[in-house]
Amino acid sequence: MPTLFRRFRLLASVLAVLVPLGAAAQGRELVVGQVAPFSGSQAVTGKAIHAGIKLYLDQANAQGGVKGARIRLATRDDAQKPEQTVALVRELIQQEAPVALIGTVGTTNVDALIADGVLQRAGLPLVGAVSGASSAIAGRNVFVTKASYHDEVNRLFKSLAGLGMTRVGLVFQDDALGRDVIVGADAAAPRNGISLIARAGYERNTIKVEQAVEAMIKANPQVVFLGATTAAAIEFVRQYRARGGDATLYGLSIIDTRQLLAQLGPAGARGFAFSVVLPLESQQTIEVNREYLRLREQSKDPDLSGRSIEGFIAAKALVHALRNAEGTPTGGAVLKSLQAMRKVDLGGYTLDFGQPGRPGSSYVDFAMLGDGGKVVH
Template identity: 30%
Template sequence: MHAIFKLGQVAAVASLTLGIAHAQILIGQTVGITGSAAATVAESMQGAALYIDHVNARGGVGGQKIEVISLDDKFDPKLTLENTVTLVEQKGVIGLFMTRGTPHTQGIMPLLEQHGVPLVGPSTGAIALHQPVSKYIFNVRAPYQREVEKAITHLNTLGMRQIGVVHVDDTFGADGLAGAQAGFKANSIEALFVEKFDRAKPDYSAIAPRVAQKQPQAVIFIGTGAAVVDGIKALRTAGVTGQIVTLSNNASGGFVKALGSQARGVVVTQVFPSERSLNYPVIKEAMDLARARNQGDLTPAMVEGFVSAKVLVEGIRRAGPKPDRARLHAGLESIRKWDLGGMELSYSATDHSGLDFSDLSIIGSDGRFRR
């Protein structure tokens, strides 16, 4: 990463901080720097660094630099909790930023409540983080359930009604399945099948042949990173030829690269505007900063990191000259109809949902996401 991130493991934090010997504003992050979500995590962190480094290069917020201390939880909920304890109780962070994973984020909610620590931009669309409102969680992205419902409605308009679901057996998978069931009901469709796989040790040896036997026109695949890549390859090897749809948590260049020759034609839902859409000032802003650093093209995951970082920084700005946990919380909750660049975001004491945007993309032959 770049200047604002201290990147490390649970036991030892290896500092990669450059030029910020004594950052005044400490933000914590626990995320799967290694593990099945690593490719997407790397891109979202890169997007966040684009904006926070840009802010720090101009003196930070009120003359104070922002430092994000990132600990690797290997996409393991137990490590997520351990890392959060370290960040909150030992490192003294005033807020947490961009956790990843549904069970991971749900597992630290009691700790957020206990210490009054705001979490900005969790990289999960679990409906449980939106309803009922969690006082200390400030969502940025739309819920997964909206993504799945939209995907099924789209498939139905294309005449596809033989649709099945393959999902990870955890709270994320259950959340996505609930969205699928709502989508089926809204379109008067019955699920062709529902299959689930183990989160820790995905095994498709029995699932793939069963799915192939059903001859689905489409498969909604709910899971993360490497597990979905392996699953798609297993389905194709078993003879499944139907459309495959997965969710925005897999919207990264790393996911496309891992799929290789199986990437083309896979539909990936999105919760932010296209990374090439100059109609949105926030996208142009991110493009310009990436170009200035010779970082190449944006990816959807980078856009999520960039937008989430903008929300975090706005909350810090509104927290005043001496930001702490309570002031950061108040600052975030004061955001009303804020234009972050062609997208409007509001929070209140009764609404921490953030943006309401969902779209569909398809992976083209060039490996890019096409809208």
Template identity: 30%
Template sequence: MTLHTLLRAALGACLLAAGLACQAQILIGQTAGFSGPVAAGVKETTAGAQLYLDAINAEGGIGGQRIELVSLDDKFDPKLAGENARKLIEEQNVAAMFLTRGTPHTEAMLPLLEKHGVPLVGPSTGAMVLHQPVKKHVFNVRATYQREAEKAVSHLNSMGITRIGLVYADDSFGADGVAGAQKGFAAAKLQPAVLEKFNRSKPDFGPIAPKVVQSNAQAIIMVASGQAVVDGLKAFRAAGSAAQIVTLSNNASTGFIKSLGDNARGVIVTQVFPYERSIAYGMVKEAQELSKAKGTGDISPAMLEGFAAAKVLVEGLKRAGAKPTREKIQAALESIRKFDIGGLEVNYSLEDHTGLDFADLSIIGTDGKFKR
């Protein structure tokens, strides 16, 4: 499934308009779950990225070349994500990969990145496996899930909450979040009130909900994707638990709030970018202005993540020169030091491809918006 123009015809024969040959294009590949359980967040991060890419293209692109995002739907299936990446890299010859979604999904394409020397910018996952040890071709533009989960435990403990449970997806993403939360528990000298995992593909919270109630947990940290958190919260409430629900930044989208319905109020969501309504950050102000001019409404945290990733991608393309090959883009990204994207500084080195290390918390208010 294609969400943006694949441009096959444009690649085969460049159309003429007003007597001028159309511009050459820089193809950037993306595979993500545009349908399925993370669709809301994926659409918002992509919209945020496209907001910035459209602005760059309107100014003439990179050296006269438009940036075209070729997006394929992997339905949040790791196997399909790997196959989509193969098509984009080997058949469509994209210059770089961009804004993938999911930990096992991104892991599935790592061998292809290595084989073909293709850089990946801004994977929408904070998995430690993509940070340490450093993956040569992966350029993260966000903090790790481990830091988020650790901060969540620390924040809850600072509020006097000591009975904290963990419910997580039984995959590499879930394990990663648990590892971070355990650091927080150790620092606070606490043990999880309840620790339960569930099948990512077929979540069943029926057996877990009674355990959450029996644990008398004051708060439950859910390391899971959007729909699983929605279903888990419903099950816990139906079973009689009033525990505070906390989840990670992979669910920092307006779509996630809407999917929670009446259960949205009070849910805590960790964030890896500044407050989307704080114009004290140049990046936020810029995103707001572009969104207003385009008539696309308010900026969400997920949109801000895509916007930030696009700024890093564009900087890499600019530094790569007139003909940005995969090799040149890789070298250009590796050269980034103290790059200000609007109040936040991106840095890469041989030992660190994290890019940013910002982490914060938000809570969903009565108006259905994130508050900080």
């Protein structure tokens, strides 16, 4: 009888351990953090990227999450202020213990994280950094899921030269974003026979573009390239056209053309051309885009916009890394999983993080807003 009693106590002890472990496994979660602008002049971008991220993570959770764990997205609002980006990333890491960060917006903000070293100290990756700048792409633990700004500028100048449009004016945001665009333009112009006949900046996080408009009207280029963010680009187009400017306007890929069309109307937006580094809504042949559009149609999130596909793809890349991480996903395991990604097909959109100093994708195309706001490739 004593032996039987000891066996019973041993069995009870084992069950006492196993039952809580099972309950914990069922309720386990993986936290992903996003520090981005949800207020201020770039809130439209921060919210759009967040909506795309959430759209895919919700889908992943509906399909069982990752290795039995649910993914929770924790956010902080940095209002596009780089010092806040750093402080809030530190806070989020301390309070939430995320396995990865995702969707931080802005070259200056990403550069601030790189300079601070917080990502390296925490051993965490930042996936889908919303910047195509060389500094962000080269940053340790930073994974950019689209082509670089230099890729965009070089492809644009090559195309313009083929059309005989060689007199180009450059409008840029006066910060790290603009400086990177300038470096790319200065390198690409002589390579493609382009003359940069005028350049003008505007203050970061503002729509003070009056001087830039004046400079372009005076220079009268054939093409104005806008190395600008959405709000400032919209204001430039509005003022430039009102002043009678007739150059072809090309925008950097980060400009939300849905917002531009909504605010300027089909007539005001007509003829605006832009770089394409991610699938467009009209590209129904791309599997990842069909998936995105199907889920977006079912969603009631008002923040979903033309920029949201970027967040969606970043989230899809992160979930791929989570599922392929060794053992229970930790920051270090997810980082290694991302570094090992080679020619991963996310559904007609391929990512490869095997080349240091290069983004995960080099895809660049162009499109234009035509009659009635229709996108023309």
